[in-house]
Amino acid sequence: MRLHNQVAIITGGANGIGYAAVERFAEEGAKVVLADYDEATGIDAASKLRDSGYDVTFIQVDVANRESVQQLIDRTVETYGGIDILINNAGITRDAMLAKMEPSNFQQVLDVNLTGVFNCTQSALPHLISKGKGKIINTSSVSGVYGNVGQTNYAASKAAVIGMTKSWAKELGRKGINVNAVAPGFTRTAMVEKMPENIIEQMKSIVALQRLGVPKDIANAYLFLASSESDYVNGHVLHVDGGIMM
Ligand code: CAA
Ligand code: NAI
Secondary structure (H helix, E strand, O other): OOOOOOEEEEEOOOOHHHHHHHHHHHHOOOEEEEEEOOHHHHHHHHHHHHHOOOOEEEEEOOOOOHHHHHHHHHHHHHHHOOOOEEEEOOOOOOOEOHHHOOHHHHHHHHHHHHHHHHHHHHHHHHHHHHHOOEEEEEEOOHHHHHOOOOEHHHHHHHHHHHHHHHHHHHHHHHHOEEEEEEEEOOEOOHHHHOOOHHHHHHHHHOOOOOOOEOHHHHHHHHHHHHOHHHOOOOOOEEEEOOOOOO
16 A cells, blocks of 8 residues: 555546556555546546545546636545645647647647646645645656657647656755656557557557557556655656667
8 A cells, every 4th residue: 555545636537547547546545536627437437446445536627727727626625635646647649740730739739738737736736835745746758858750749748847847846845745757658548549550560669678558557657656665756757668769
């Protein structure tokens, strides 16, 4: 029980990596808020986990909307009395080559992947500070570290998340709050399933382990960074990509 009685908010928890993290954290004794835009899937996922005896609550949120985020934080504190862990996992892609990228798709990806992380962290912060300890984990990407064809918007957002992570690690360390990022490689979820099959194969071939990740690979990294085992890890970007570029 590495997270016994810890209150964790996991954004984008209804699907893919976020769902794997909700399940993993619940297994380790956390009280988990599954926060997602996707209401139908989120309600189903939370009720399935509650039926298995876990303490999971669904709260709908649009991380790009500050009012909606404030409601998420207020409802979490009403339900569980505080917040110990925030996993900023929600994210979207709107891939296109630079020449064809719609400005609205550039903006939308920045709004969710970057401003969404800012919104959630700023709103949760007073509650983490009042406890004098806490863990914030931001989701970056291999694309934010190395760039990727067709991902001007996404790579920019994920690189910016790394800059924010390191700034917050410096700013919040003295408050007892650790801030780290995970940079997943290509991981089998709906996000990757949208890619052309030949490009998925091309990506797989450059991974030293010669396979794509699975959501649990990333959830386990979140778990390490959320648990006391990582108490002296701060401002780090943990690459969980099977070895793409080293
Ligand atoms: N790496 C290398 N080459 C790529 C590429 C990639 N990721 N994506 C596209 N290309 C190449 C294509 O093979 C093609 O090459 P040729 O001209 O030699 O044939 C060229 O770029 C143009 O591609 P398309 O013909 O497909 O152009 P399009 O305008 O129809 O579509 C696209 C462009 C939407 C970007 C489409 O190619 C695509 O979806 N590519 C995949 C982009 C990608 O890797 N997204 C990652 C999604 S998963 C994720 O984001 C999670 C994460 O954090 C990693
Ligand atoms: P996914 O598409 O399976 O799940 C994303 C979840 O975020 C969905 O449940 C969706 O409803 C939710 N979401 C989207 N917009 C939201 C919003 N505005 N407010 C609240 N929730 C919202 O994607 P996946 O693959 O599980 O991605 C999770 C995170 O991991 C994302 O930040 C993604 O960018 C990142 N990532 C994924 C990789 C992959 O290969 N799958 C690789 C590197 C990073």
